[in-house]
Amino acid sequence: MKKIIVAGAGIGGMVSAILLSAKGHKVEIYEKNDEPGGKMGEFRRDGYRFDTGPSMITMPFVFKDFFSEISRDMKDYFELEESENSCRYFWSDDTVFNSYTDRIKSGQELNKVFGKDTADSYYRYIDYAKIFYNLSVEDFIGADINIRNYLSREGITNLFRLISGRSVNDLSNKFFKEEKLKQIMDRFATFSGSTPFLAPQFFSVIPYIENEYGAWNVKGGVYKIAESLRKLCGEFDVEIHYGCELFDISHKNKKITSLKFRSPDGKIIETDKFDILVSNFTNSRMLMERDYFENDDWANSAFIVKAGMKKKFPELSHHNIFFSEDYQKEYIDIFENKIPSDDMTVYISVSSKTQENDAPSGCENWFIMVNAPYVNPRTAWTEKNSRDYFEKIIDRLNRFSIVFEENIRDCIEFSEIFTPEDFKNKYNCENGSVYGLSSNTLYTILKRPKNKSDKFDNLYFTGGNTHPGGGVPLCFQSGRIISTLI
Numbered sequence: 001m002k003k004i005i006v007a008g009a010g011i012g013g014m015v016s017a018i019l020l021s022a023k024g025h026k027v028e029i030y031e032k033n034d035e036p037g038g039k040m041g042e043f044r045r046d047g048y049r050f051d052t053g054p055s056m057i058t059m060p061f062v063f064k065d066f067f068s069e070i071s072r073d074m075k076d077y078f079e080l081e082e083s084e085n086s087c088r089y090f091w092s093d094d095t096v097f098n099s100y101t102d103r104i105k106s107g108q109e110l111n112k113v114f115g116k117d118t119a120d121s122y123y124r125y126i127d128y129a130k131i132f133y134n135l136s137v138e139d140f141i142g143a144d145i146n147i148r149n150y151l152s153r154e155g156i157t158n159l160f161r162l163i164s165g166r167s168v169n170d171l172s173n174k175f176f177k178e179e180k181l182k183q184i185m186d187r188f189a190t191f192s193g194s195t196p197f198l199a200p201q202f203f204s205v206i207p208y209i210e211n212e213y214g215a216w217n218v219k220g221g222v223y224k225i226a227e228s229l230r231k232l233c234g235e236f237d238v239e240i241h242y243g244c245e246l247f248d249i250s251h252k253n254k255k256i257t258s259l260k261f262r263s264p265d266g267k268i269i270e271t272d273k274f275d276i277l278v279s280n281f282t283n284s285r286m287l288m289e290r291d292y293f294e295n296d297d298w299a300n301s302a303f304i305v306k307a308g309m310k311k312k313f314p315e316l317s318h319h320n321i322f323f324s325e326d327y328q329k330e331y332i333d334i335f336e337n338k339i340p341s342d343d344m345t346v347y348i349s350v351s352s353k354t355q356e357n358d359a360p361s362g363c364e365n366w367f368i369m370v371n372a373p374y375v376n377p378r379t380a381w382t383e384k385n386s387r388d389y390f391e392k393i394i395d396r397l398n399r400f401s402i403v404f405e406e407n408i409r410d411c412i413e414f415s416e417i418f419t420p421e422d423f424k425n426k427y428n429c430e431n432g433s434v435y436g437l438s439s440n441t442l443y444t445i446l447k448r449p450k451n452k453s454d455k456f457d458n459l460y461f462t463g464g465n466t467h468p469g470g471g472v473p474l475c476f477q478s479g480r481i482i483s484t485l486i
Ligand SMILES: Cc1cc2nc3c(=O)[nH]c(=O)nc-3n(C[C@H](O)[C@H](O)[C@H](O)COP(=O)(O)OP(=O)(O)OC[C@H]3O[C@@H](n4cnc5c(N)ncnc54)[C@H](O)[C@@H]3O)c2cc1C
Pocket: 007, 008, 009, 010, 011, 012, 013, 030, 031, 032, 033, 036, 037, 038, 039, 040, 052, 053, 054, 055, 056, 057, 058, 244, 245, 246, 247, 280, 281, 302, 304, 369, 426, 427, 428, 434, 462, 463, 464, 465, 469, 470, 471, 472, 473, 475
C-alpha cells in the first residue's frame, strides 16, 4: 500500500483518488479552493442555478466503466439524460439548424436546411472520422501516451494517419461545399482548445463521438458529477483538505520528498509522509520541466457570463450557438492576433430548458460563453474592458432578430462575468487557457505533459491538461490511466 497525495480536487484529481483508494492505497486530496470540481463548478443566485464549466457530456460508457470498476451503480449517484437536439445553430441571415444525434432525423434536417445530398456528405465525413476513433481508442484515449504502443502493432501506419498534415478545416473543405456546415464541423476543434485551421484532422473524432454516442445532460445539472465524486471520496476514505494550495516542494535524487501547502489565512502545512504525488494541475514551475513554460501555443480561454433572464425565449434550445459573420477572421483574432474577436461566435447553454428548477418560473438561466485568447499582454481584462466586451456580445446577439424580438439588454436581471484572467487566478490555469497546451501542431501535442513525470519518479499528472486531453470523459480516463500506471 502506498501513501498518495493528490493536489487538486478537479475531476481528474478526484477520479484518480477514488480509483487509487479502491486499489488499496491511502489517499488524501489537498485543494486550493473551498469546493470540489475545479472547472466543473456551480453558481447560484436569486433562485437561478448555473453550471460554470461543462454543460454537455459525451462518451457515457466512460462513466459506466468507472462505476463498474469501483463496484458501484452510477444511478445511485447521477443520471445522464440523452439530449435529442444536441445543439441549435443560428446565423444572422435567419438560418437555423438543429443538430440531432438520431441518424434519420439528422439526415432530414441536413437536407432540409443545407440542400439535398448534404446528409450523404455529412455521413461520409462521420464514417471517415470513425477511422480515427478506432485507431485512437485503445492506444491513445485508453492508455498512457507511449511511443511503444505504436511500435507494437501496425501502429506506425496508424500514428501517421492520426497526425497527417491535413487540418480539421482541410477535412471540412474535402467533404462539404456548404460554408455553414464547415463552420459547424470546424468549431469542434475548439473543444480541444485549438483552431480548426491548424488542429490535425484527428480532431474530427469529436463530432464522430457526439454523433455516435450522443450528447447528454445530467439530471439536476452537470455539477451533480462533481458532487458524486466528492461523495465517493468520502465512501472510499479519501479526505479532501480544502483551502490548501501546494506552493513548494523539496526533492532529492529525482524524488519529491516533502510538500508545503498554504491556507488562505497564511497557515503552512508541511508533510513528508507520502510516497507519490498526483498533480491535477500543470501550471507549476516546481513540478514541470522549465521548457514547458517557454511554449506560446496555449489553448484558448473563454469569456463567460452567467445571466439571469427575466423572460423565456421559446426559439432557444438547451444548447445554442450563434455564429460570427467571418469565422476565419474570428479564429485569426483569437489564435494568431491573440485578441478577443468583435465578431464572435456565442454559445448559450440554457439548462432551465431541460432542468426546470434551474431558473424561477417564467425566467431562464443563460450561461454565455465566447472563445477568447489565453491571457497575454494584448488584452487587459479590467472590469471596464470586460463589461464593454459583454456589451459587444449583447449587440451581436441582438442582430438575431429571429430569436430576439426585443433588446435582450432589457431582459437581464443580473450578469456575472468570468474572464480568462479569472481562469488563471481561480483554477491556476496556464495563462488562463482551458486545456494547457493547445493541440494545434504535432509539436505541441507531443509537448503536452505525460501522465508520468519525466522530472520526478514519484510524480504523476491527471486531468484535462495532460493525456489523453480535455473534457470530462477524458479527465475520467486520465484518472484510470494513472491508477493503472501506479
Ligand atoms: C467553460 C468551460 C466549458 C466546458 N465545457 C465542457 C463540456 O461541455 N463538456 C466537457 O466534457 N468538458 C467541458 N469542459 C472541460 C472540462 O470542464 C474540463 O476538462 C475538466 O473539468 C477539467 O478537469 P481537471 O481534472 O483537469 O481539473 P480542473 O478543473 O483543472 O481542476 C484542477 C483543480 O486543481 C486545483 N489546484 C490548482 N492549483 C493547485 C495547487 N497549487 N494546489 C492545490 N490545488 C490546486 C484547482 O483549484 C482545481 O480545483 C469545459 C471547460 C470549461 C472551462
